[in-house]
Amino acid sequence: TGYIGGAVTSRLLAHPRTASFDITALVRSEDKAAKLRPLGVKTVIGSYSDIDQLENLASEADILFSTVDCDDLTAMQANLRGLKRRYEATGQRPILIHTVREFVDRDRAAEGAFLYQEPYTDVDIPKIESLPNDAWHRNVDLEVVKADADGYVKTYIIMPGAVWGIPTGRVADSGAQHMYSMLLPWLVQAAIKRSRGGFVGLGKNLWPHVEVNDTADLYIVLLDSIFSDPHAATSGREGYYIAENGEFDLYDIAKAIGVAAQGLGLIKDSEPTSFTDEELQAQPKLLFFGTHCHCRADRSRSIGWAPVKTTAGFFASVRPEVEAVAKASTAVAN
Template sequence: MSTDPKIQILLTGATGYVGGSVLAKLLEHEKKSAFAITAIVRSADKAKLFAEVEERTGVPITPVQGSHSDAALVASLASQSDVVIAAADVDDLEAARAILGGLRQRYEKTGVKPILLHTSGTAVFCDHAAGLSGDAPVYDDTDLAQLAKVPDSAPHRNVELTVFEADAQGYVETYIISPSTIYGRATGILVDLGIQNPKSQQIPRLARLSVKRGRAGMVGKGLNYWPNVHIDEVADLFMVIFDEARKTKDARNPALGHGREGYYVAANGEHKLYQISQAIGKALVKLGKSDNAEPTTFTDDEVEELGGDVMANVILGGNSRTVARRGKLVGWTPAKTTSDMLASVEEEVKFALEN
């Protein structure tokens, strides 16, 4: 039996859509016997369920009931970690600072740089098109000069800049994974036990409101573009980076970068908002819930119901155009494309009808 110390992994957002999917991959990892995982969990009931997860998988999991917004708790746990995977609220700057503060302590204690995999999102590239235009720059995640021009005021950017700065200071290696429109239902033991949220945000939100109004809806004319990616393949990208980052520098894929060179967009297709809304419309007609598949523009009141100006006109109706090259250079091999995303829409409409 190996006496090597366990790799200490801290995961925030373990009960969420992305974080839970990443945790599920860790539980299936070929080297899972070397992991000791700590997960911050808000719910006491869900925290108790991790005992069954450990029993079934054999991976030591320590659930800590609390919030990723508890800076003292987060910093303390990060200071004990070799790897932190941050997949909770991507806009919580104080939580990011707490993680980095703990990782600085880890480095000062061990002399070994810990690793941070931070989740962001391609809303950082968004404009305010409100569904009225598809004219927008395409960001390439290997083009450092272009990425440096992203405005400091962009969504998620203040946290990203803080993560970059920590890497530049030399006490941590940081990697940012920036998913686009994520689709598909999460599956696995965490979903089966009721621990993990299995659904995304954008498409289910559009489906629910379209079901309520009895006809597919869209922001503006639905002319804006977004990239897309399946939830399983987002988690796969995390695993590729997790595996490469833990290797010695000589053994790493030479394309692996960290800090500003460690920015990884998760995308493998692009769509217009209109295409999703049209797919919702076709599903509603097929299921006998509408007599017209053509989407219509959401009213001002419906925009508020979607979540207001930023959610509707930026996150759903804005343009976020990207080329995801860096992950593929490191070994990420996503296979699902926009056609798979559109094929998944009917299932989301069925869920909306059932609930």
């Protein structure tokens, strides 16, 4: 029922082969479970921290979509143990489609500067493998790739840029799904708190973006490719699939947030400024917005993925995001 996972589930429910699917979702509450069951989704109430439960659920799955915490090595190891049990019981390699909610590479030293670099592409495996082992979530990625090499599971890693937009589909309509992105609300909240938009350093660092429904479509394109032509949908070491459809710099998004927030009467000045050292020390997560990433979804497009929402759409989505954050803040205050 998460932002990406709910959108993927909606597309599985709308898939031409959905009658042959037996879909089970791990959810955190009975409230969410009650909204999913009428859609034909079996539910298990729990969390990603219940390691035994994760392993047991994975041991019953032919296809496992992982769309939660990409940094949780312990949880992923539980998933892989379960998938290995599935292989040992059936003799067939199950499928793991894992989500890296962060970009393939973020230069942590960018500090808001533009760093020229050849773009990372999901077909340049040696360059991906050159990433340091201490890069964000890299330890989990390596565990996933190793499992494929060990021969008991076929693994695929989807790597979206900054995901934005409003999910569509039956899960969204049911009220069970989280409907807004994570990244933009962080910047909106910071802008409201400081009374103007903010960026790190010069704000010239770039990020790729991709709309949430376009992102979910990639999972289905990949799944269909696995079904129809597994040689085209490469796995394991060559199983990286980036999701992006353009890029933006962080000054421009801070400016767009400022204009929207000013228009809604939330702040007085639409012109953003650089976060101060004091602000960055008080809110370390803001340093994340000083990182730089430049990548291309060549492998994803080669299997037929065709995203439609552009950078213009991304910037048009800013005002609804600001309105949603303001509404949520008002509800909490009341």
